[in-house]
Amino acid sequence: MKEKTSRVSAEELALQEKYCARIRAYWMEQGRTPSAFVDTYGCQQNEADSETLRGLLLNCGYTMTDTEEGADCVIFNTCAIRQHAESRVLGNLGALVHTQRRHPEQKIFICGCMMGEESVQEKIKHSYHHVSGGFNTHHLHRFPELLYKVLTGKKRLFFVEDDAGVIAEGLPRMRSGNLKAWVSIMYGCNNFCSYCIVPYVRGRERSRLPQDVIAEVKDLIAKGYKDITLLGQNVNSYGKDLEEKMDFADLLETLATLDGDFLLRFMTSHPRDASEKLFDVMAKYPKIAKQLHLPFQSGNDRVLKAMNRHYDSARYRALIAYAKKVMPQLVLTSDVIVGFPGETEEEFMDTLRLVEEVGYDALFTFIFSPRPGTPAAKMDDPTPKEEKNRRFDLLVDTQNRISEEKHRAYVGKTFRVLVDGKDGDSLTARTEGGRLCRFAGAEELVGNYVNLKITHSTTWSLVGELVGKEG
Ligand code: SAH
Numbered sequence: 001m002k003e004k005t006s007r008v009s010a011e012e013l014a015l016q017e018k019y020c021a022r023i024r025a026y027w028m029e030q031g032r033t034p035s036a037f038v039d040t041y042g043c044q045q046n047e048a049d050s051e052t053l054r055g056l057l058l059n060c061g062y063t064m065t066d067t068e069e070g071a072d073c074v075i076f077n078t079c080a081i082r083q084h085a086e087s088r089v090l091g092n093l094g095a096l097v098h099t100q101r102r103h104p105e106q107k108i109f110i111c112g113c114m115m116g117e118e119s120v121q122e123k124i125k126h127s128y129h130h131v132s133g134g135f136n137t138h139h140l141h142r143f144p145e146l147l148y149k150v151l152t153g154k155k156r157l158f159f160v161e162d163d164a165g166v167i168a169e170g171l172p173r174m175r176s177g178n179l180k181a182w183v184s185i186m187y188g189c190n191n192f193c194s195y196c197i198v199p200y201v202r203g204r205e206r207s208r209l210p211q212d213v214i215a216e217v218k219d220l221i222a223k224g225y226k227d228i229t230l231l232g233q234n235v236n237s238y239g240k241d242l243e244e245k246m247d248f249a250d251l252l253e254t255l256a257t258l259d260g261d262f263l264l265r266f267m268t269s270h271p272r273d274a275s276e277k278l279f280d281v282m283a284k285y286p287k288i289a290k291q292l293h294l295p296f297q298s299g300n301d302r303v304l305k306a307m308n309r310h311y312d313s314a315r316y317r318a319l320i321a322y323a324k325k326v327m328p329q330l331v332l333t334s335d336v337i338v339g340f341p342g343e344t345e346e347e348f349m350d351t352l353r354l355v356e357e358v359g360y361d362a363l364f365t366f367i368f369s370p371r372p373g374t375p376a377a378k379m380d381d382p383t384p385k386e387e388k389n390r391r392f393d394l395l396v397d398t399q400n401r402i403s404e405e406k407h408r409a410y411v412g413k414t415f416r417v418l419v420d421g422k423d424g425d426s427l428t429a430r431t432e433g434g435r436l437c438r439f440a441g442a443e444e445l446v447g448n449y450v451n452l453k454i455t456h457s458t459t460w461s462l463v464g465e466l467v468g469k470e471g
């Protein structure tokens with residue numbers, strides 16, 4: 001089978017590198033070092049893209065700031081998943097008129113998932129004149145070209161042509177931390193869940209070559225990263241577009257056998273193609289965190305069908321049962337949508353029952369938000385907003401009680417945790433399953449594994465005391 005995924009050519013990447021050099025020369029001539037602020041909305045995929053944008057900006061001679069005030073370049077990397085996310089971006093983008101007035105040289109760009117929507121592109125072009133340009137996710141690697149042309153041409157410019165999507169390897173990356181890292185293993189999505197805008201704005205599913213992923217992970221381990229999360233909208237379909245016969249479980253297994261002291265995580269798994277083989281690999285290797293984010297969206301089969309999810313609640317329950325059997329210590333999280341068009345009270349109760357039955361450690365709950373252009377946005381939706389809110393609150397209350405119970409079970413036990421930061425007077429750490437812990441200790445412990453005995457718990461976190469370093 002020929003590979004279906006197209007990759008950005010070496011010539012194109014070299015051209016972008018030339019634009020970086022030209023931008024550096026431009027600022028040299030201006031006699032000062034420019035500054036840039038990249039603001040990220042949305043999911044880890046966008047966080048990862050923002051790290052690449054910062055890498056490109058560094059390569060263009062910019063320094064990073066953490067405020068739009070006074071920055072020569074501001075980029076909003078946006079999310080389109082729900083209406084609320086879009087409204088927030090547009091509100092904040094509107095407010096940049098004032099920051100730009102105080103610093104007229106400021107160039108403002110918008111990118112990410114919202115720029116994959118034609119209606120948003122039009123709105124930005126016609127109503128947000130202070131925005132200098134924009135690009136969708138397919139043109140991220142061309143940002144140096146866009147920036148150079150805007151800086152020197154004094155014209156607004158948009159790279160928003162639609163594309164099935166390409167993969168650009170070898171772009172510079174400015175990572176946000178030195179302990180935890182994101183590694184995108186694939187881009188796009190082919191699932192077309194009926195409520196979701198991602199496949200429209202991020203293009204078709206395409207996998208990075210295994211050797212590129214392996215090289216990146218090896219490099220991270222060598223640099224001392226200890227917590228590595230593999231990213232994709234549906235990691236279980238990794239490799240389907242590759243010539244080489246390698247699925248996600250194979251890739252994970254290869255990475256889990258690399259030398260070094262690190263933990264691997266991944267998200268997101270889709271129940272349609274999550275496999276027992278994957279859970280066996282997770283169970284077998286100590287370097288794979290026993291943590292699984294497996295979104296079910298609804299516990300009702302009619303709703304799941306209308307969502308185009310391609311599994312039913314029985315299949316989902318069977319997957320969870322198998323995963324728990326081979327990994328009794330598994331920490332489980334999930335996404336749920338409340339108030340999908342036409343969801344009845346009884347159908348919602350199926351969701352609630354599933355939540356009670358599975359006993360998630362945490363849940364990400366959303367009220368359905370119609371996204372223009374998706375099939376669900378056209379479906380009849382007679383349920384009043386107040387009713388959806390009531391269901392949502394009931395679900396959240398139920399989950400909070402369960403999370404609290406789950407956390408209470410940690411009390412009195414000792415866990416090996418990775419200390420990842422400081423928050424006020426306490427240090428923060430994560431268990432292997434990703435649960436947040438707080439404890440008193442010296443700042444030098446950040447970056448190390450310690451043994452924590454859990455003394456208290458809340459709905460959201462665990463409190464512990466140091467038992468000893470390393471475990
Ligand atoms: N690819 C991931 C999810 C990405 S979006 C997966 O399939 O699991 C993250 C979550 O946002 C989804 O799991 C879903 O619960 C929620 N979501 C997506 N579209 C939505 C919409 N239109 N309204 C409300 N929630 C939505």
Ligand code: SF4
Nearest residue numbers: 189191192193196198
């Ligand atoms: Fe959206 Fe479904 Fe793809 Fe997830 S799998 S990104 S919910 S279309």
Ligand code: F3S
Nearest residue numbers: 042043079080081113
């Ligand atoms: Fe949002 Fe795009 Fe992620 S729509 S959730 S930033 S893939």
